[in-house]
Amino acid sequence: MIWILILVFVLGLILRFPIAFALGLACLSYLVVKGIPLIIMPIKMYSGIDVFVLLSVPGFIMAGNLMNHGGLTDKIIAFCNHVLGHIRGGLSLVNIGASMLFAGISGTAISDTASMGSIMIPAMKKEGYDTDFSCAVTAASSTVGPIIPPSVPMIIAATLSGLSVGKLFLAGALPGLLLGVGLLVAAYVISKRKKYPKHKRSSLNEVFHGFVDTFWALLMTFIILYGIIGGIFTPTEASIVAVAYALVIGLFVYKKLNFKNIQVVLLDSMKTSASLMVLVGFANLFGYILITEQIPQTISNEILGFTTNKYVVLLLINLLLILVGTFMETIAALLILFPILLKVALAVDVDPIHFAVIAVLNLIIGLTTPPVGVCLFVASSIGKISIGAVSKAGFPFLLVSLVVLVLVTLFPSLSLWLPGLFMD
Structure with missing residues (x-):
């Protein structure tokens, strides 16, 4: 049946x-x-x-919305512009750098594409960047945030597997930075070849003042990570701290929040959180049915019957997850496939923390994979251009992402070094 x-x-x-x-x-x-x-x-x-840790998801979503409406995101973009704007294609580098600093607090790669894209794509077009390139950079940069902590997909993976959220946050840090740097290099090379514009170099005084303006926005991520890793508070408590912090900074420091946009933040956060929780609930029922029909065991037996070589198994899983990620949003795909494939990975002695990073990275890359990568659709709709043009312009960034995926798959230390250093 x-x-x-x-x-x-x-x-x-x-x-x-x-x-x-x-x-x-x-x-x-x-x-x-x-x-x-x-x-x-x-x-x-x-x-x-x-599940107690799932209470952190609405918190981080609301914190991200408060950052957007409270001016924290604008400050991050402005600071990146001071640091990177003088380089050829500086605004494309700012796009990627801001996504790295924003760190996916808004929830998912799709919401990152929408929030950052609504600001960066029109700005890049206005300065003379090709529309397809502007959209491609925005879609590619959105894949960095959900890897670098704090990360909602990592929280979901921890919920499904019983792994430490703190360890998963740390495990994603180096792969996320590696992906971000790779995208920066690709954007610079393309910008230099196409002679995209650059700004006048900011003075040290301007950079310093930009950092001071951005300090409160950057401090938020530090507080969350230090609090979780240091055992000061749980991920759920961290999300509430993030909300309180973003609210205070938006109201009293940057003074961009008011009663009207706080209402908008609450409504958007409730809608996003409710849709995610309904998805989690149905996915749990879906998983129960699959287990009842012994589907996980059948898939595991089929893969392990074909090969027990760890790297061949990981290659097959990578291909499957990228394909699924092309058609399906990251969290939905994690909920359905992660518990099944984790058992296969454990059977060939893959560390569960390492595998969680591989799974999240795969599914997020899938969101920018032609022909139907969801982030490509979001970016192309903002830029009012065909998805085919965005896909073509985004191929170099996709290639970089795949290279990083191969490195993370082949070298577990990229994922396991920081958790081992701070939490073992």
Whole structure:
């Protein structure tokens, strides 16, 4: 009967249902056909979201929205412009650098593309950058944030596996920085070849004042990481600290927040958080059905029956996750596939922390993979240009991302060194 579940789910995706609704409808169809009491739906959905660490997700989403509306994001962009603006193609470098500093607090790569793209794409077009390049840089830069801590996808991975959130945050730091630097190099090379504009070099005084203006925005990430790694507060408590901090800075330091835009922040955060929690609930029900039908065990046996070589297994998993990430949002794909594939990885002695970083990196790269990478759609809609043009312009950035993925896969120390240094 598992074919009913898969068929209805795929049909829902083809009809462009929201993924949560496609999952829910697929699960409902399966339960009805199998004659299973429908009371199992709310029970399994509630058990999926009744996890303490998941309370941090709404907090980080709201903190990101407060950063956007409270002027913290603008300060980060301005500081990056002081540091990088004088280099050829400086605004493209600012785009990537700001995403690295923003660090994905807004939630996901898609929301990063939307929030940063609404600011950076029009600014780059105005200064003479090609529209396709502007959109491609924005989509590519959005893949950095969810790797560099704090990261909502890492929190989801920790929830699904019981791994330490702090360790996963640290594990993503070096791969995220490596990806960011690689994208910076690619943007610079392209900008130099196309002779994109550069600004006048900022004075040391301007850089210093830019840093002072940005200090409060940058301090937020430090407080979150130090608090979690140092055992001062849990990830859930850290998200509340982030909200309180962003609120205070936005109200009293940058003075960009007011009653009206706080209402907008609350509404946007509630809508995003609710959609994610519904998705988590349906995904837990979906996972329960898969386990009942012994699908994880079947997939594991098929892969391990084909090969037990660790690197071949990781290659197969990489190909699968990039393909899935092309069609599906990161968190949805993690919820469905991560528990299944983690068992396969553990069977060939892959460290679970290392595998979590590989999985998140794969799925995020998939969001910028043609022909239907979701971040490409978001960027192209902001830039009002075809997704084909954005895909073509984004190929060098995709190539860089794949090189970083290969390095992270082959060298576990890139993921495991920092957790081992600070938390073992």
